[in-house]
Amino acid sequence: xxxxxxxxxxxxxxxxxxxxxxxxxxxxxxILSPNxxxxxxxxxxxxxxxxxxxPRPITNxxxxxxxxxxxxxxxxxxxxxxxxxxxxxxxxxxxxxARTQIRMAVxxxxxxxxxxxxxxxxxxxxxxxxxxxxxxxxxVVEFLDFSSVVxxxxxxxxKAAVRLRQGGIRFDCDCSHHRYRRRYIATIGGYNAGRDExxxxxxxxxxxxxxxxxxxxxxxxxxxxxxxxxMFLAKAVEKVRAGMTGRQYTSEKExxxxxxxxxxxxxxxxxxxxxxxxxxxxxRALRRQSRATTAxxxxxxxxxxxxxxxxxTPGARDKLMATTRDLGLTPEEAVAILQAATKGKS
Numbered sequence: 001x002x003x004x005x006x007x008x009x010x011x012x013x014x015x016x017x018x019x020x021x022x023x024x025x026x027x028x029x030x031i032l033s034p035n036x037x038x039x040x041x042x043x044x045x046x047x048x049x050x051x052x053x054x055p056r057p058i059t060n061x062x063x064x065x066x067x068x069x070x071x072x073x074x075x076x077x078x079x080x081x082x083x084x085x086x087x088x089x090x091x092x093x094x095x096x097x098a099r100t101q102i103r104m105a106v107x108x109x110x111x112x113x114x115x116x117x118x119x120x121x122x123x124x125x126x127x128x129x130x131x132x133x134x135x136x137x138x139x140v141v142e143f144l145d146f147s148s149v150v151x152x153x154x155x156x157x158x159k160a161a162v163r164l165r166q167g168g169i170r171f172d173c174d175c176s177h178h179r180y181r182r183r184y185i186a187t188i189g190g191y192n193a194g195r196d197e198x199x200x201x202x203x204x205x206x207x208x209x210x211x212x213x214x215x216x217x218x219x220x221x222x223x224x225x226x227x228x229x230x231m232f233l234a235k236a237v238e239k240v241r242a243g244m245t246g247r248q249y250t251s252e253k254e255x256x257x258x259x260x261x262x263x264x265x266x267x268x269x270x271x272x273x274x275x276x277x278x279x280x281x282x283x284r285a286l287r288r289q290s291r292a293t294t295a296x297x298x299x300x301x302x303x304x305x306x307x308x309x310x311x312x313t314p315g316a317r318d319k320l321m322a323t324t325r326d327l328g329l330t331p332e333e334a335v336a337i338l339q340a341a342t343k344g345k346s
Contacts, residue, residue, distance in 0.1 A: 003125035004259045005136050007108055007252050010123055014138045017174045022195060031199035032058070037066050051206040058202065066200055069208045070188055077189030080144070080168040081211075083220050090217055091210040098217035101127035104262040105218045106255050107232045108138070112246045116147035118164070118236055119193070122222075123255070124215045125263075137175045137215045141223070142193045143233070144168040150240045157241075161233035165223055177213040181205040228258050 032047055041063060049058045051065060076089070087095065105124040113119050122139045145167035149160040171186070172178070172194030178186075179197075181204045186192035189211075201208070212220070222229050232250070240246040250258075 003136070003263065004104055004106055004123045004255065007123070007250060007255050010108055010138065011121070014121065014140075014174060017138075018194070021174070021179060025195070025197075025199075028199070032066075032202050034198055034200075037063055037070070037200055039063065047202065049202040049206050050204075051202070055203070062202075062206075066202070066206065069206070070200070073185055073208045074188050077191060081170075081189065081191045082168055083165060083224050086169075086171075086212050086220050087217060087224075089211045094210055094212065094214055095217060097127070097214035098221070101129065102214050102218035104259040105139075105215075105222045106258045106262075107222075107229055107250060108255065109249045110232070110236050110246065112146065112240065113142065115142075115144070117142040117144045117170070118146035118233070118246060120232070122219045124218050125259075127214070133176075137173060139171060139173040139216045139219045140193050141216075141219060142170040144170065146236075146246075150237055157234040157237040158230070160237045161230050164233050164237075165230070171212070171216055171219075173213050173216050175213050175215055178216065182210060182213055184208070185211065222262075 030045075030047055032041075036042075041058070041060075043057075047058050048055050049062050050056075051062055081089075103125050105122050108121050108123045110118055110120045119140060119142050122141065124137050124139065126133060126135050126137060128135070143164040145164055149155055149163045149167075152160065155163065168191075170191045170193040172183075172192065181201055183192065183194065183197040184199065184201050184205075185208055186194075187196045187198065200206075232248070236246045236248060239248060
């Protein structure tokens with residue numbers, strides 16, 4: 001069996017974890033509530049925080065800092081969140097863990113929900129680094145534009161799927177990282193797809209950094225770049241347009257095929273610095289294309305000068321040069337690609 005395990009019984013497994021999570025939350029006695037953050041805090045409770053780096057009792061100054069952090073996080077996610085924003089606003093460490101530790105993520109099932117969204121349950125492998133931890137996790141993603149793209153007759157199912165991948169989402173994960181560090185942020189940010197969390201993460205994440213755990217980020221990579229997810233979403237659109245419910249399930253055979261394909265992808269030697277494996281493949285393809293168009297670069301000006309000449313403003317030149325460095329291209333390679341693209345439009 002692959003690292004994602006068997007599809008059969010996975011839905012019940014997730015429900016059981018969610019029920020256990022809710023029971024433990026109901027029994028928690030050291031939660032810092034919104035009323036307490038607002039100022040109704042009894043110092044006699046002696047609740048602790050790690051704000052500043054070390055565990056210590058909460059002070060009035062801490063409560064003020066918590067309020068400010070919550071306001072900042074709420075403003076940051078005003079207007080919702082999409083797949084690209086989840087990745088961009090996550091911490092470097094979480095992105096690195098997603099790239100190097102979670103090797104597969106498969107869409108297991110989908111169903112429309114009462115809000116008009118399409119809920120898709122994914123199964124990911126686990127890192128295997130934590131003793132006693134589950135060997136897989138099941139992030140849930142709600143695609144908020146589902147009902148609108150289904151009704152839009154100008155969109156083929158494939159184009160509707162692209163629109164879903166680019167549109168607003170909500171998500172949840174059954175891992176402890178999301179539970180203790182990210183769920184509060186998701187709740188105040190309005191993109192939480194699981195149970196709401198009003199208890200401030202005073203110990204685990206008082207600075208309210210990050211957006212998503214490594215399992216969710218691995219799922220985001222497949223949503224953004226995986227052909228299997230594209231087909232899965234298009235099929236859901238087709239089913240609803242045909243008068244069916246939009247519920248679908250990935251077969252055991254297909255899940256194993258997808259997981260093995262993902263697991264077989266070679267990890268680039270410098271993937272920890274450049275991005276996930278899909279990005280590295282795209283980067284290598286871009287380099288091959290650039291080499292094909294730059295057999296003998298002109299010597300009248302070096303690549304950096306020619307790159308600067310292509311930018312109309314200093315800001316544009318800076319962005320162009322930064323993008324080149326991020327992709328691992330030389331200035332000459334980037335110039336050749338830009339010139340080829342210009343010729344194609346003329």
